[in-house]
Amino acid sequence: MDHTKIPFNVEVLQVSVSKETFMEEFNTFLYTASFELPKLSWWDKQVKLTEIFKRFLRTQKSVCDAVITNKELLSRLQVAKFDICVADPLSFCGELLAELLNIPFIYSFRFSEGNAIERLCGGLPTPSSYVPGSTTGLTDNMTFVQRLENWLLHVMSDVMYLYYLFPEWDEYYSKVLGKPTTICETMGKAEMWLIRTSWDFEFPYPYLPHFEFVGGLHCKPAKPLPKELEEFVQSSGKDGVVVFTLGSMIQNLTEEKSNMIASALAQIPQKVLWRYRGKKPDTLGPNTRLYDWIPQNDLLGHPKTRAFIAHCGTNGIYEAIYHGIPVVGIPIFGDQFGNIARLKAKGAAVEVDLQAMTSSDLLNALKEVINNPSYKENAMRLSRIHHDQPMKPLDRAVFWIEFVMRHKGAKHLRPASSNLTWYQYHSLDVIGFLLACVATIMFLVTKCCLLCCWKFAKTGKKKKRM
Template identity: 55%
Template sequence: YQRLACLQTWSANGGNILVWYTEGSHWINIKPVLETLINRGHQVTVLVPTVSMFMNTSEPSRFHYEPFNVSFSMEDIELIYEDLLHFSMYEMDQMSYLQIYIRFMDLMKTDLYYTLKYLDGVLKSETMMKKLKQGNYDVLLADPIYLGSDLTAEILGIPLVFTLRFFLAHNFERHCAQLPAPPSFVPAAMSKLTDKMNFSERLWNFLFYALNDIVLNHILWKEADKYYSEIKGKPTSACEVMGRADIWLMRTYWDFDFPRPFLPNSQFVGGLHCRPAKPLPEDMEEFVQSSGDAGIVVFTLGSLVKNITTEKGNIIASALAQIPQKVLWRYAGEKPDTLGANTRIYKWIPQNDLLGHPKTRAFITHGGTNGIYEAIYHSVPMVGIPMFGDQPENMIHMETKGAAVIVDLNSMKTEDLKDAINAVINEKTYKENILRLSSIYHDRPMSPLDEAVFWIEFTMRNKGAKHLRVQAHELTWYQYHSLDVLAFLLAVVLLLILLFIKTCSFCFQRCCGRKEKTKRKAE
């Protein structure tokens, strides 16, 4: 309750907050935090590149945008996303593990190239850096997925708060934040494993961590270190700079994730964007009410997937036409020939408000974190059609917790989708399990949004949070695992064994020597 008191009293003298640029669902997720900070009297300035798919500076906004120039076009960024989607949706299933890794490394190299180009627009621009230094900011808020915020905060001499869902194989969290992740029971991010692993799964988990560390060291950290060293003018480890962040706001919680160890400066705030439902537009509400007792199904594949192949569209539409519920489907592709009278297509839907509607029976989702958390918040069981990124991993979490059924997009038949929808609606265990997860979400001392705001303000009040930073950051890898201590103890044990052997040998020789002398005298 002390936290609640701080939230109520501290905003009298508002802070000056700088926000690092981000994209897609990451931007959607951070906006409620910014709105709340403004409501509490803080000034918020958002760095935004001149080329961005989701950060629209022309929209009415209560926070200030600080644009910076980049040396590439919107078409370049769209091609990257299209390439990623095509690989994830249509190529990956036809590839071996080796081919997937080679293709993935190529995609990562391309992404890193543009990431560093973004950084050039901030860190290599004298005009922009001069503006930022004159801004007198109290804290920088960023998602570490978009590199460079940590180096900027260090140059500006201000505290840094990170907000992160996860990085591949928990690489950022383990090596930079020093967040413990024992491979025996903490599944590596993107491994598609749960916390209940048999021997072969633990072996795969261990190898997944190790292989991804090797790949990321070669592709990501090697180039990031070079860039950071260039800016700093001396050899610099990008991971060490990232590790100096004051607070890590992890966008997950135990309703969604599996239990794991955490540190004082890592706070779990999953679902911070969730909110009660608002009334629907009049025409949409009329369609929803026409569903009667059967209710409705909400269907969306996220903000990045605009359409799918004609064949898949017809398979999905045919399945939806065979269920008794009315369906609201967010879809920008060609209207399927098999579309039923119970299904309406929209280019945009108020997802959260529909999930919070009392007539909603199921949510067909691509498995994005934001959508899953809204379904947990509103207690709606799910059918997952994951396609790329963290989506398969997210849906495995929900399936393991008994709140979802997964359908594979590439092999899906009409009956598969229809059966999955009927299962989550008609089998009561799915509703019971999602109600249990929703109860876990809501049963907290304060909401995740208030929790996030508290820690941002805490960092500003205390000019950082270095007192929460564990000493593990200052240890070498062998000190962290106490290998030097084990080596010393082993050496002591070996020395004692050697002394014991030498002593026994000496005593044996003395004893045998006396017997020999006695025998000779007797002769």
């Protein structure tokens, strides 16, 4: 990483995991998530995902430990009197460091599986009936079977976090902080959750005053392209260009896959800029150029850009929304399936399946988003909504970070639900108590009636006898 470009002080820490091991683990994680998981059944997918996530968190723990046990570093941080800690709860540790330093912390977060962390630790209500999990392709309008699937995902995620992932961290946090606590309790102290989506893109769902939706905070107007790129883009004439990237995580495809993609691209009248570091496909058309790197945001903001072929990472999606570009989505893992589902539901994208797609699938998808004007119109509508906010997402993020620094927290925004158990939260104890009361009353009334009947019958018999 080039530290000279970062406008703040970055410290490189010695940790017990080597960079090679970490990258190897990370690449295994990526490969499994991208290419193995899609082949598995729903159940096996959840189990496998949990397993690789636990392994990832275990590596994270040794990184965490290297910080927490570094007395010199901790005392230096203590002396520096930081005002705030910014963390991402996808991997744990930030909140622990903040607690140790006794400073407020805020989260910058995309999502957790089934929104379990947001729900369990942040108090967010996410009714599974209309809040689809971010890793599913579901929308907010579900059939019974889809609601069943989403409910199972919610419940499984809760179980996975509470009984499989959290326990060893509960123990670790308790040990480090020297008091019995849980990681969830510590996470619940976040002063503010800055969520990296917003309602231009996300299906509306309930949230809390200490959640702020800052999706697209990184977006900015396009800068002019380098001369060579600009010439290539201009050479496309009135047909325009297509921008294509599967993100920085997927570097290579199989030769078969890349040839299949290249031959589809060769058949469109547009020029194509493809960010790809693998072997040059044999079927590459004269209209397509490969690049090690592209200025993605500047290209998406170029007036000649007609479509964006993307793996649907949130950042890329937001750049497409910002510039109003329709998308052909090839989701690979994680929230990418949810991202494309959202864009599709809003009519600004077409999805193709990386595993199953043929050359003509990709070609048809491209023709559809480029030639059917509704996709461009919908993309522009999303763009207009994104730009028409009371305050820019970056400004809101900065405001709340500085608010927490000014007021040493934002406790007035935190709901009291964290004091309740899950059954108290859902009023199950109240309902149970009332049902018990009703049952008791019914029992007593029945008993009384029976007693009366019995007495009456007895008297009747006596009378008869007389």
